[in-house]
Each structure stands twice: as structure tokens, then as C-alpha cells.
Amino acid sequence: xxxxxxxxxxxxxxxxxxxxxxxxxxxxxxxxxxxxxxxxxxxxxxxxxxxxxxxxxxxxxxxxxxxxxxxxxxxxxxxxxxxxxxxxxxxxxxxxxxxxxxxxxxxxxxxxxxxxxxxxxxxxxxxxxxxxxxxxxxx
Numbered sequence: 001x002x003x004x005x006x007x008x009x010x011x012x013x014x015x016x017x018x019x020x021x022x023x024x025x026x027x028x029x030x031x032x033x034x035x036x037x038x039x040x041x042x043x044x045x046x047x048x049x050x051x052x053x054x055x056x057x058x059x060x061x062x063x064x065x066x067x068x069x070x071x072x073x074x075x076x077x078x079x080x081x082x083x084x085x086x087x088x089x090x091x092x093x094x095x096x097x098x099x100x101x102x103x104x105x106x107x108x109x110x111x112x113x114x115x116x117x118x119x120x121x122x123x124x125x126x127x128x129x130x131x132x133x134x135x136x137x138x139x
Contacts, residue, residue: 009090009104017108018084021077024108028074032067073109080109092116 009017083089090099094116103110112120 009098009101013101013104014084014089017089017104018081020108021080021084025074025077025081028070028077032070032074076109076111079111094120 080089083091090104091097092099092113093111095113097113099110099113103114110117
């Protein structure tokens with residue numbers, strides 16, 4: 001991997017991105033610790049009526065899924081902060097070209113430039129399975 005912060009990221013911008021990343025990390029940590037989180041998982045002393053169980057289970061599933069997404073985002077933010085410290089921030093981890101300022105403004109924890117992110121997203125859809133498979137070759 002190329003060493004050095006991408007040329008498009010100036011020191012003032014780097015400070016701005018670092019501050020934004022740190023603020024987002026704090027926001028996520030507070031969300032994960034919130035009273036709402038503990039309430040979502042607590043069932044209380046009394047058992048729920050059968051009619052309430054599907055709603056409770058669905059709320060727990062939504063909470064856990066959101067919690068998982070928050071934890072994944074927090075990891076990406078922490079990795080971006082490490083890249084800032086290692087002087088690698090703003091460089092695509094795939095092609096080693098600078099990530100555009102426009103992309104970093106929108107997603108300060110971005111690991112890849114737009115082109116590489118699109119290629120990776122096409123190769124590995126959100127379900128994590130490679131896009132090429134058993135049925136893709138049949139024509």
C-alpha cells in the first residue's frame with residue numbers, strides 16, 4: 001500500500017475529517033449504551049401475552065440488526081482514524097489512488113475510491129456472496 005496521506009487531503013481537511021470521525025464514533029457509542037437499548041432487550045418480570053410476543057420479537061430483531069450495523073460502522077470509523085494516524089488516510093485500499101474529497105466529505109470512513117467501491121459492490125453484493133455463481137454462466 002502506498003504510504004502517505006492522499007495529496008488531495010490537506011492538513012486542515014484532515015483535522016476536519018478526524019473531528020467528524022471522532023464525533024460520529026461518540027454518537028454511535030452513546031447510541032449503543034442508551035437506555036433505549038437496554039429497554040429493547042428487557043422483557044420485564046411478567047411474561048408477555050401471546051399476542052405481544054410477535055411484536056416484541058420483531059422489535060428485538062430490528063434493534064439487534066441496527067446494533068450490528070452500528071458496530072460495523074464504528075469499526076470502519078476506528079479503522080479510518082488509524083489510517084489518519086498511519087498517514088494512509090484518503091488513499092484507496094484497492095488501487096492506492098487518492099479518494100476524492102467529494103467522497104470523503106460524504107463518507108469520511110471510506111476505504112475505497114468510487115470506482116473500486118462500485119467494482120467491489122458488484123462483485124460482492126450485500127449478502128456477501130460473490131456475484132458470479134452457478135446460475136450466472138448458464139445462458
